[in-house]
Each structure stands twice: as structure tokens, then as C-alpha cells.
Amino acid sequence: MSKSKYKKTLVSTVVVSALLLSGCGLFGVEEKEQIDPPKEVTYTNEKTEVTEKTNTTDKTTAADKEKDAAVEDTRKTELYLFDKNGYVVPQTLELPKTESVAKQALEYLVKNGPVTDMLPNGFQAVIPDETKISVNVKDKVATVDFSSEFKNYKAEDELKILQSITWTLTQFDSIEQVKLQMNGHPLEEMPVNGTPIGDELSRKIGINLDVSQAGDITNTKPLTVYYIGGEADSYYFVPVTKRVSNKVESNIDAAINELVKGPSVTSNLLNEFNSDVELLDEPKVEDGKVTLNFNESIFGSFDKKMISQNVLESLVLTLTEQKGIESVAITVNGKAELMSEDGKKLTKPVTRPENVNTGSF
Incomplete structure (x- = not known):
């Protein structure tokens, strides 16, 4: 297959880059853990020194312990919420630890519910106010039963609510498909606008659907x-x-081709690539790792051999949605010479973060 077949032109939109990339994962998790390590404390018999340590170091330690205890009592959970533009977007929040993680996640999607004081700016809950929820998980299928309040939503929100529920539940390893009920009766279609549900729901239903360039949709397949x-x-x-x-x-x-095209001009979404970036070779997949070989334009506007955090994250999040892809390695002209924005060499493939949109960038 010729190399020219894989040359692609990318849409350029200037945006501000996020926090720096860790060598083996997104969002700089490992780097964060190394910041401000605990200091060794040496105690003496001198009263003045003991008093000083009690007033400073001990207070800091107590605060750190209290913070650590609070973190231990919570669990990072992705909630698929509505943003101000109407998109269904994952936001990772710290929820109290519970054995009923699936039920809890849906309860935190209810309007005026426990998520209210935790909502990021511009985001809102999804499920109608006062909806009661029960969840039963068996053989990787979550059967969700809603109270009658569930039908109190606007018709134009119906498909997005369906997507939010499905994608929120299928983040858990124990759930691959979802069945919906209302007052104990199976739902074959959504109660307001009649959107077909079928027997079981999965991520194959897609999210934030864009069919503007699909043409004959019967001869297409979904790709996120x-x-x-x-x-x-x-x-x-x-x-x-x-x-x-x-x-x-x-x-x-x-x-890769869809990332090249970029979002619709009316979407209010952005894409950070130089217009002359080229993918020089066919992507190579081996042991869960995909290797992409770009030309030097992937470095963007940086003077050195650095790649934008946003470019990396878009690539990694997109490609790891594909079955069997766990990490992404990027080379330039066949060589692994990239650096993160803090000047560190990216010597390892980049893996998908455990949670998306943690608010840390």
C-alpha cells in the first residue's frame, strides 16, 4: 500500500494546551504523585524545637491525613452530563464509596439530586427530578427500573438521556449492556418521543451523533x-x-481520518492540529499498541520537538475506543523523538486514563 494514501490534511484551530503529559498516561497522574513528597521529621529534646514542629509540621500532617482520609472514602466515577451546548460529556467526580456503584451513578444523574452542588460550571444533570431508580446487574446486563417521574423530560432531550444512561453504566467492567424499565414494565421505546430501545442497549448506539456528512446512512457504521x-x-x-x-x-x-476532518464548523467544538500534518504510513497494531508515524508538522507551533497535549489526548481517547487498542505510540519520520510540553522525552506509549475529564487540565 503506498504511503501517499495515508497523507492527510488536518484542520487547524488555535487553543490553549492543557496540563503536561505523563510518560505513560494522560493528565500527568504519576507526575502529580511526586510533587511535594512527605518530609522526614527529626525530633529532639529541645522544648523550643518540639513546639515549633507542633505548630507547623504536625498541623500540616494532620491536614494531609484528613485530606487522604476523605479521598479514601470516595471513588472516581464518570457521569455523562449535559454541557451548555447540549452535548453529552463525561465528567469525573469523586462520589462516596458504595457497593452499589451502578445505582449510585444513575442517582447522581438526577436533577436536583446529590450531584447538584458538585456540577462543573455550565453542566447540568440529565434524569428528571425526583425519579427513583433501582438497578440489577446479571451476566453483564444492567436492568434499570425507573419510577413514573422518569417520563417528565423534553422530547428533544430523549436521545441524549438514553445516551447518558447507557454510557454512564457501561463504564463499569461488570456492565456491557443495559435494559430499561418503568414501574417494573420493560420499555421497548422511550416514553416521550418514542425512540426505539430494543432488547438491550450498548455503546453501539453512539453519543452526540453527527450524521451531517453520512450520505446514505444504511451503508455506514458508527465511529466515535x-x-x-x-x-x-x-x-x-x-x-x-x-x-x-x-x-x-x-x-x-x-x-484518524475523522480527526483530520475535524468537527463541524457549527459544532462549537475545537481541534488542535496544523493544516500540513501528514500520516506517512499505515497504522501498525501489535499487542494492544498502535503506532502512528507522522511528519514533523505534528510538533505544531513549538520550536522544539514537542507535541500538544490536546493533540495527544484526542488521539489516545479516540483510538482506545477501538476494541483491542490500549495505548498509542507516536513517531515522527519513523523515529520516536517527541517530547512533552515540559521538555521530557515521551519514551513510552501513551495509555488511556482510567477516567475522562477529571478537571485536572
Whole structure:
């Protein structure tokens, strides 16, 4: 297959980059853990020194212990909420630890519920106010039963509510599919606008559907990519499901192509690539790692061999949505010479974070 087939032109939109990239994962998790390590304390018999340590170091230690205890009592959970532009967007929040994680996640999607004081700016809950929920998980299928309040939503929100519930529940390893009920009766369609549900729901239903360039939709398949949403100093990543031709054999190649095209000009979403970036070779997949070989334009506007955090995260989030892809390695002209924005060499493939949009960037 010729190299020219894989040359692609990328849409350029200037945005501010996020926090710096860890060598083996997104969002700088490992780097954060190394900041301000605990200091060794030496005690003496001198009263003045003991008093000083009690007034400073001991107070700091007590505060740190209290903070650590609070973290131990919570669990990071992705909630698929509505942003101000109407997109269904994952936001990772610290929820109290519980054995009923699936039920808890849905309860935190209820309007005027426990999530109210935790909502990020511009975001809102999804499920109608006062809806009661029960969840039963068996054989990786979550059966959700809603009270009658569930039907108190606007017709235009119906599909997005369906997507939010499905994607929130399928974040858990124990759940791959979802069934919906209301007052104990199975729902074959949504109660307000009649959106078909079928027997079981999965992530195959897509999210934030974009069919503007699909043409004949019957000859296409869904593919989810991640673009940038929000504003400066508060960017986040938005999953968008597009339709690509059934004739495309490689979902990886199709995903790169959709990132190349970028979001719709009317979408209020952003994409951070130089217009002359080229993918020089066919993506290579081995042992869960996909290797992408770009030209030097992937470095963006940096003077040195650095790659934008937003470019990396869009690529990694998009490609790890594909079955069997766990990490992404990027080379330039066949060489692994990239650096993160803090000047550190990216010597390892980049893996998907455990949680998306943690508010740490």
C-alpha cells in the first residue's frame, strides 16, 4: 500500500494546551504523585524545637491525613452530563464509596439530586427530578427500573438521556449492556418521543451523533472520536459519533481520518492540529499498541520537538475506543523523538486514563 494514501490534511484551530503529559498516561497522574513528597521529621529534646514542629509540621500532617482520609472514602466515577451546548460529556467526580456503584451513578444523574452542588460550571444533570431508580446487574446486563417521574423530560432531550444512561453504566467492567424499565414494565421505546430501545442497549448506539456528512446512512457504521469542548482554562473532551463507510476496513484509519476532518464548523467544538500534518504510513497494531508515524508538522507551533497535549489526548481517547487498542505510540519520520510540553522525552506509549475529564487540565 503506498504511503501517499495515508497523507492527510488536518484542520487547524488555535487553543490553549492543557496540563503536561505523563510518560505513560494522560493528565500527568504519576507526575502529580511526586510533587511535594512527605518530609522526614527529626525530633529532639529541645522544648523550643518540639513546639515549633507542633505548630507547623504536625498541623500540616494532620491536614494531609484528613485530606487522604476523605479521598479514601470516595471513588472516581464518570457521569455523562449535559454541557451548555447540549452535548453529552463525561465528567469525573469523586462520589462516596458504595457497593452499589451502578445505582449510585444513575442517582447522581438526577436533577436536583446529590450531584447538584458538585456540577462543573455550565453542566447540568440529565434524569428528571425526583425519579427513583433501582438497578440489577446479571451476566453483564444492567436492568434499570425507573419510577413514573422518569417520563417528565423534553422530547428533544430523549436521545441524549438514553445516551447518558447507557454510557454512564457501561463504564463499569461488570456492565456491557443495559435494559430499561418503568414501574417494573420493560420499555421497548422511550416514553416521550418514542425512540426505539430494543432488547438491550450498548455503546453501539453512539453519543452526540453527527450524521451531517453520512450520505446514505444504511451503508455506514458508527465511529466515535474526541474533540475539544469548553473554553480557555476549562477545556474538556467531547465524544462524537460519526458515520463512516462500511467499505472502510480499518476503524483505526477511519478514526484518524475523522480527526483530520475535524468537527463541524457549527459544532462549537475545537481541534488542535496544523493544516500540513501528514500520516506517512499505515497504522501498525501489535499487542494492544498502535503506532502512528507522522511528519514533523505534528510538533505544531513549538520550536522544539514537542507535541500538544490536546493533540495527544484526542488521539489516545479516540483510538482506545477501538476494541483491542490500549495505548498509542507516536513517531515522527519513523523515529520516536517527541517530547512533552515540559521538555521530557515521551519514551513510552501513551495509555488511556482510567477516567475522562477529571478537571485536572
